[in-house]
Amino acid sequence: MRIGDIAQRAGVSTRSLRYYEEQGLLSSERTSTGQRTYAESAVERVRLIQQFFTAGLPSRTIQRVLPCVDSGEASAEALALLEAERARITAAMDDLAAARDALDRMIHIAQNPSAEHCPALREPAWAPFEGAGSSAGAQTGAQTGVLTGAQT
Amino acid sequence: MRIGDIAQRAGVSTRSLRYYEEQGLLSSERTSTGQRTYAESAVERVRLIQQFFTAGLPSRTIQRVLPCVDSGEASAEALALLEAERARITAAMDDLAAARDALDRMIHIAQNPSAEHCPALREPAWAPFEGAGSSAGAQTGAQTGVLTGAQT
DNA sequence: CTAATCCTTGACATTGACGTCAAGGGCAAG
DNA sequence: CTTGCCCTTGACGTCAATGTCAAGGATTAG
Numbered sequence: 145m146r147i148g149d150i151a152q153r154a155g156v157s158t159r160s161l162r163y164y165e166e167q168g169l170l171s172s173e174r175t176s177t178g179q180r181t182y183a184e185s186a187v188e189r190v191r192l193i194q195q196f197f198t199a200g201l202p203s204r205t206i207q208r209v210l211p212c213v214d215s216g217e218a219s220a221e222a223l224a225l226l227e228a229e230r231a232r233i234t235a236a237m238d239d240l241a242a243a244r245d246a247l248d249r250m251i252h253i254a255q256n257p258s259a260e261h262c263p264a265l266r267e268p269a270w271a272p273f274e275g276a277g278s279s280a281g282a283q284t285g286a287q288t289g290v291l292t293g294a295q296t
Numbered sequence: 297m298r299i300g301d302i303a304q305r306a307g308v309s310t311r312s313l314r315y316y317e318e319q320g321l322l323s324s325e326r327t328s329t330g331q332r333t334y335a336e337s338a339v340e341r342v343r344l345i346q347q348f349f350t351a352g353l354p355s356r357t358i359q360r361v362l363p364c365v366d367s368g369e370a371s372a373e374a375l376a377l378l379e380a381e382r383a384r385i386t387a388a389m390d391d392l393a394a395a396r397d398a399l400d401r402m403i404h405i406a407q408n409p410s411a412e413h414c415p416a417l418r419e420p421a422w423a424p425f426e427g428a429g430s431s432a433g434a435q436t437g438a439q440t441g442v443l444t445g446a447q448t
Numbered sequence: 449c450t451a452a453t454c455c456t457t458g459a460c461a462t463t464g465a466c467g468t469c470a471a472g473g474g475c476a477a478g
Numbered sequence: 479c480t481t482g483c484c485c486t487t488g489a490c491g492t493c494a495a496t497g498t499c500a501a502g503g504a505t506t507a508g
Binding site for chain 2: 463464465466467468472474475
């Protein structure tokens with residue numbers, strides 16, 4: 145399997161594959177003339193790498209995580225790293241959930257327009273739950289037409 | 297409230313606040329000498345903006361979402377945008393969950409080392425669920441020492 | 449052999465939310 | 479008025495994964 149095959153099978157660009165190799169995430173053998181050769185298993189590996197990239201792990205972290213995959217075991221510090229990343233992902237999911245809820249509140253307000261939701265009358269309904277001392281707001285509402293943007 | 301106060305209260309840099317303004321996400325009044333002045337409510341707004349940034353929304357999208365907050369209502373297309381972003385966030389959460397599960401599998405293997413999990417013997421336990429035709433793998437195991445990286 | 453297609457390395461471009469530095473003005477305390 | 483801190487605009491730097499272009503070698507079909 146040459147690089148183009150792997151790229152197609154794993155759904156990534158050849159550029160990415162060379163980058164992964166450059167980062168020490170993916171290994172390849174070379175033909176006598178220098179062309180990269182991969183085993184079938186590389187496809188799975190690339191998919192795993194992609195999964196981590198999608199999850200926001202930087203290449204340096206993936207680089208330290210993958211050896212655990214290869215060896216099937218992890219040192220104490222590697223295990224700590226795994227768990228730290230797990231925690232980071234969990235936190236990221238919480239952040240996403242919070243933003244999703246904020247959007248949900250907006251969607252709800254947009255679908256049920258009523259005076260009760262007017263931000264000028266009460267605590268803005270989209271606000272987080274820290275509402276404690278912001279009652280003195282002099283909402284001057286300087287919204288002009290700045291927000292109009294035109295693109296495809 | 298001048299820009300430094302808002303920055304401190306909202307936990308962001310003054311640079312970020314100017315950037316938000318530049319992107320049309322945050323408005324400010326100016327003193328006669330050009331210094332920015334904010335209402336208390338700006339703190340909440342900045343936190344909301346941050347929440348969206350954390351969720352991965354690009355500034356252009358936030359720029360089109362925030363008017364819904366201000367007006368308390370959304371046009372049809374704005375509502376579609378809100379729902380599209382909600383879907384994107386949901387998808388991102390799914391990706392994160394998948395990566396978290398992959399990490400969990402690694403952690404589990406790392407904590408329960410046994411031959412059954414050895415990737416050389418069977419389907420790598422961390423692999424996704426597409427295991428179908430990779431049985432012919434001639435696992436040459438060319439793992440050398442490429443993955444060793446030294447930092448901090 | 450030759451053309452077509454794939455591969456190689458190298459290097460520069462991109463996108464986005466900032467950091468950071470520069471040069472200068474505002475403002476309160478002494 | 480001077481010191482010191484905060485503010486202004488402008489512009490360039492950063493990081494990370496990837497796109498893209500360039501110049502040339504490798505492979506393969508004819």
